[in-house]
Amino acid sequence: MNNSRKTLEFKFERTIPAPLGEVFDGWLDPKIPGNPWNAADKLMLNPKVDGFFYWTFKGTPHYGRFTEVERPGRIQHTWVSPNTLGEESMVTVTFKKQGEETLMTLVHSDLPDHELARGHEKGWNYFLRIFREQFGAGSRKKYRWDDAHPSATK
């Protein structure tokens, strides 16, 4: 194994408005929108230690093996896809009680850094969505062409 390759790690956090056990179960239930299995075109899922998964998303195959399944606090599995160049990356999801809600943290680590995994055309829409949401949520007065250029509409 080449240990000198450059790898990336991404960390995401969300506060989910539901109790710990429900969120944990929801993450492993393919019927619940938002978990990776729900997006699958084809799915084989065995969420127990040393259980495997295979799923395709928009025609792209993903494989993995569960290494930790500790209800209700932690799930860890490997993650292999063309975007990892066929190498094993690691996904760790932890769940922590936060009052009546659940703090969910997902870390995707050991991702090889290479151009294939960089965003392409789809990234444009993603970025625009973030941008739109940011502006949409702002309190600034919405700019109107007619307000700024009254003579142009007369």
Next chain:
Amino acid sequence: MDQLTDILIAISHPSRRAIIGQLANGPARFLDVAKPFDTALNAVTKHLKMLERAGLIERQKQGREVFISFRGEPLRQVAGWVHVYERFWNERLDQFEQYFTDKKKKEKKEKK
């Protein structure tokens, strides 16, 4: 500095993002751009210069007036910088959170 760095610096400031948001609705004159800000005109000029250097705005002369307009093309570079899994997990987690938010709302409504 490369252009990606210029773009990231340009969009890192809330005032400059606000200017982009304003110009995304259509071109505007300098004073129209500056109007919503409490800061000095000089500060707005500096923000515009940074946006111009990043290629995010351009100035066009129309008669005696100069209009400033937004150019979205450079943002493609930022999109290309976003990792495929950064995008994937953000989208999945947003949807997962939304599912539970909607469920909670529905349960509250049914209790009433």
